[in-house]
Every structure is written in C-alpha cells, then in structure tokens.
Amino acid sequence: xxxxxxxxxxxxxxxxxxxxxxxxxxxxxxxxxxxxxxxxxxxxxxxxxxxxxxxxxxxxxxxxxxxxxxxxxxxxxxxxxxxxxxxxxxxxxxxxxxxxxxxxxxxxxxxxxxxxxxxxxxxxxxxxxxxxxxxxxxxxxxxxxxxxxxxxxxxxxxxxxxxxxxxxxxxxxxxxxxxxxxxxxxxxxxxxxxxxxxxxxxxxxxxxxxxxxxxxxxxxxxxxxxxxxxxxxxxxxxxxxxxxxxxxxxxxxxxxxxxxxxxxxxxxxxxxxxxxxxxxxxxxxxxxxxxxxxxxxxxxxxxxxxxxxxxxxxxxxxxxxxxxxxxxxxxxxxxxxxxxxxxxxxxxxxxxxxxxxxxxxxxxxxxxxxxxxxxxxxxxxxxxxxxxxxxxxxxxxxxxx
Numbered sequence: 107x108x109x110x111x112x113x114x115x116x117x118x119x120x121x122x123x124x125x126x127x128x129x130x131x132x133x134x135x136x137x138x139x140x141x142x143x144x145x146x147x148x149x150x151x152x153x154x155x156x157x158x159x160x161x162x163x164x165x166x167x168x169x170x171x172x173x174x175x176x177x178x179x180x181x182x183x184x185x186x187x188x189x190x191x192x193x194x195x196x197x198x199x200x201x202x203x204x205x206x207x208x209x210x211x212x213x214x215x216x217x218x219x220x221x222x223x224x225x226x227x228x229x230x231x232x233x234x235x236x237x238x239x240x241x242x243x244x245x246x247x248x249x250x251x252x253x254x255x256x257x258x259x260x261x262x263x264x265x266x267x268x269x270x271x272x273x274x275x276x277x278x279x280x281x282x283x284x285x286x287x288x289x290x291x292x293x294x295x296x297x298x299x300x301x302x303x304x305x306x307x308x309x310x311x312x313x314x315x316x317x318x319x320x321x322x323x324x325x326x327x328x329x330x331x332x333x334x335x336x337x338x339x340x341x342x343x344x345x346x347x348x349x350x351x352x353x354x355x356x357x358x359x360x361x362x363x364x365x366x367x368x369x370x371x372x373x374x375x376x377x378x379x380x381x382x383x384x385x386x387x388x389x390x391x392x393x394x395x396x397x398x399x400x401x402x403x404x405x406x407x408x409x410x411x412x413x414x415x416x417x418x419x420x421x422x423x424x425x426x427x428x429x430x431x432x433x434x435x436x437x438x439x440x441x442x443x444x445x446x447x448x449x450x451x452x453x454x455x456x457x458x459x460x461x462x463x464x465x466x467x468x469x470x471x472x473x474x475x476x477x478x479x480x481x482x483x484x485x486x487x488x489x490x491x492x493x494x495x496x497x498x499x500x501x502x503x504x505x506x507x
Contacts, residue, residue: 135245137468139472142368142461146376148244149454151255159445161233168201168223168229169409176218177203180210212257224272231267231334234456235260238338246339246478259481266344270333270351273344281319285312325352328362334456335463340406341479354466361469365462373458379450384447388440395436404429407434412437463472 135141177184183204184199208215236256243251260267268273288308291301305312329351336347355362396405407424411433422430464475 122455123214135475137465139365139368139465140467142191142365142372143457145369145372145454145458145461148241148461149266149450151240151453153256154240154453154457155439155446155449157237157240157256158234159449159455161230162452163445164233165226166230169226170204173203173207174199177206180214181206185471195503198246201496210235223344226269226273227472230255232260234334235267235338235452237264237456238334238460242335242464242478244324244340245461245464246476257340261337266337266347267334270337270344270347271326271330274330274348278319278326281315281322285315285319288312303427315495318372320457325355329355331459332466335460339463339467340480341481350467354463354470358466362462362466365465369455370456373454377454380450381447384443388443392440408433408436418463433480472487 124470135144138475144416166276174184184203206216229256236259239259240251240253243249276344285305285325289302289348291304292299294301317432332354333344333347336350337340337344340346340350392405392409399405407416411421418430418433421433425432467473468475
C-alpha cells in the first residue's frame with residue numbers, strides 16, 4: 107500500500123510544473139473542487155451515454171432478470187402470479203422476486219449476492235473502464251478518443267479492473283477467516299468452553315487482524331470508485347490501482363469527502379434537469395406526431411402500447427398491421443431515448459469519479475491534471491489477449507505537448 111505522499115524527483119517536479127504552466131487544463135479547469143462543475147459537460151456525451159446504457163442493460167439482463175427464475179424455487183405462488191401476468195409481467199416480478207430471495211436462509215441471500223456482484227463487476231469492468239478512459243483523456247488532453255479505442259483499452263485492462271475489487275474482498279475475507287479459525291475450537295462439544303480461552307488469550311493478535319480487515323473494508327468502500335479511473339489514467343495494473351485508491355482516500359480523507367459531496371449535490375441537480383428535459387423532449391415529439399397523424403386515437407393507441415397498457419393484438423385490431431409495426435418502431439425509439447436520458451446518471455458518476463481521481467492525484471502525488479497514460483501501438487499489442495504485458499516501468503506515460 108502506498109503510504110503518505112509519493113516523493114517526486116526535482117527534475118520530474120520541474121517538468122510537471124512546466125506542463126502545468128503550458129497546459130490550460132481544458133481551458134477551464136483550476137485543479138480544485140470547482141472543476142467538478144465541469145462534470146455536466148463531460149458526462150453529456152453520446153458515447154458515454156451509449157456505453158452506460160449498454161452496461162446497465164447487460165447488468166439488468168444477467169443480474170436482475172434471473173431473479174424470478176431463482177425465486178420460483180422457493181415461492182410457488184410466484185409462479186401462479188407469473189402465469190396470470192404472462193411473459194410481459196415477468197419484468198414486473200423482479201422486485202418481488204428479490205424480496206423472496208432475501209427472505210430465505212442467509213446462505214441463499216449470500217450466494218445470490220456474491221453471484222450478482224461478480225457478474226455485475228465483470229460487466230462494468232468493461233463499460234465502466236471505457237467511460238473512465240474517455241473521461242481521463244478528455245480531462246487531461248482536451249481530446250476525444252473513439253469509442254472503439256476506449257473499449258479496446260478497457261478490454262486490455264479488464265482483468266485488472268475485475269480483480270481490483272475481487273482482491274480487496276478476498277483480502278478482507280482472509281483476515282476475517284483467520285480470526286474465525288482461532289475461535290473455531292470453541293465449537294468442540296464438552297471442551298468448547300476451555301478452548302474458548304484461545305481467542306481470549308490471543309485477543310491482541312486478533313485485534314491486529316481485525317484492524318487490518320477493517321482497514322481493507324473501509325479502503326475498499328471509499329477507494330474502489332477510484333480503481334477504474336486509476337487504470338484509465340495510469341494504464342498500470344490492479345495492484346497499483348488498489349494502492350492509489352487506498353492511498354488517496356487515507357491521505358486526503360477530507361478532500362475526498364468534500365469532492366464526493368459536491369459530486370452528489372451537483373449530480374442530483376443535473377440529473378433531474380436532464381431527465382426533465384428528456385421527458386419534455388419526448389412529450390413535444392409525441393404531441394407533434396399525434397397532431398400530424400390526423401387521427402389522435404392512433405397515436406393514443408401507440409402510446410398505450412408503449413406504456414404496456416395494451417397488447418399488440420389490440421393495436422392491430424384498432425388500426426391494422428401497419429399501425430402495429432408503427433407502435434413497435436415508435437416504442438423502440440421512445441425506450442432508447444428514455445434509456446439514454448436515464449443513462450446520464452451512470453455517465454456522470456463514472457466521469458466525475460475520474461475527475462475526483464485527478465484532483466486527489468494532484469494533491470497527493472503532485473502530478474498535474476494534464477498527465478495521462480498514452481498507449482503506444484507496441485504496448486497495445488503486448489497487452490492484447492495472448493500477449494505478455496510489459497512492466498509498468500517500461501511503458502510510456504506522457505502528457506500532451
């Protein structure tokens with residue numbers, strides 16, 4: 107783990123200061139908490155919105171959508187309710203299915219949670235890493251990279267993105283297991299009370315292990331959001347990402363807390379604005395289409411279908427096959443636009459966490475915000491699946507000239 111502030115050599119410090127003086131930092135960044143207000147512009151990017159929406163849909167598809175199928179094993183009444191609602195009602199049963207799962211014995215909820223976290227992390231390690239990479243390059247270089255480049259970069263760092271969280275969780279469980287193993291002999295019938303003296307005698311050692319486990323838990327909760335930005339900005343590995351995340355949070359806890367509060371308040375306001383604007387846009391568009399169709403009842407039927415209040419057969423009965431296809435296409439477009447509007451919150455969160463990483467890195471490591479890892483072609487080929495990734499020391503990390 108990185109301790110304290112990383113020492114910067116005088117020549118490196120001079121180079122960083124010269125870079126800071128030459129670069130206007132996107133022409134608007136100041137290197138302090140006010141830079142978080144630029145998050146609205148950074149997050150409102152179609153590429154990030156599409157990546158966020160795709161990642162969120164995949165997480166819902168592979169994490170939450172199987173919940174009713176799992177809950178049916180424990181609550182037969184859920185199957186009867188599913189039969190009444192039909193296939194379309196399957197989606198509406200997801201919240202109830204989750205409640206059923208978490209009302210089961212603790213081991214059922216535990217394994218469900220573990221599987222959900224692993225699958226969700228595996229998916230978001232790609233899409234969250236790509237959003238963080240786009241945001242990192244945009245913050246540091248005032249430049250835009252293609253979505254394919256960001257996804258390729260995130261794919262090459264997928265293992266590090268995924269294992270960064272898994273390693274922290276395993277570390278926490280390891281030290282907790284050591285404490286539990288010491289107390290395990292107390293379960294022996296008859297002699298248990300005597301063996302209970304073992305943890306009592308070793309309590310100082312167990313407290314040290316508990317301190318380490320707590321240190322890992324707190325560092326993971328508050329440092330994990332910085333893991334993806336660290337890999338996106340530095341291009342290193344999971345160990346370095348964990349080290350930086352823990353170090354920045356523990357070295358500058360009040361700065362990290364203040365940045366987080368500003369992000370949450372600004373994010374709540376901007377998310378409400380974006381969603382209200384999106385709803386107004388959809389309402390104006392549907393109103394104009396309704397007026398242009400001539401027969402208001404046609405658009406009303408389509409909207410009822412889009413809101414799942416009527417079936418496709420009812421739409422066809424009201425206006426024929428043409429109106430049925432119209433309902434399907436318009437519903438698809440409306441859902442896409444609504445999804446992109448909701449995806450702003452995901453894009454904002456990942457982009458702002460990247461900005462917070464740059465701010466904390468500047469505070470702790472004294473590196474300017476224009477300093478970002480730039481991947482060379484040979485490095486990309488070496489880091490590609492099947493290749494051998496070069497050590498971080500041999501890679502080129504440079505800033506825009």
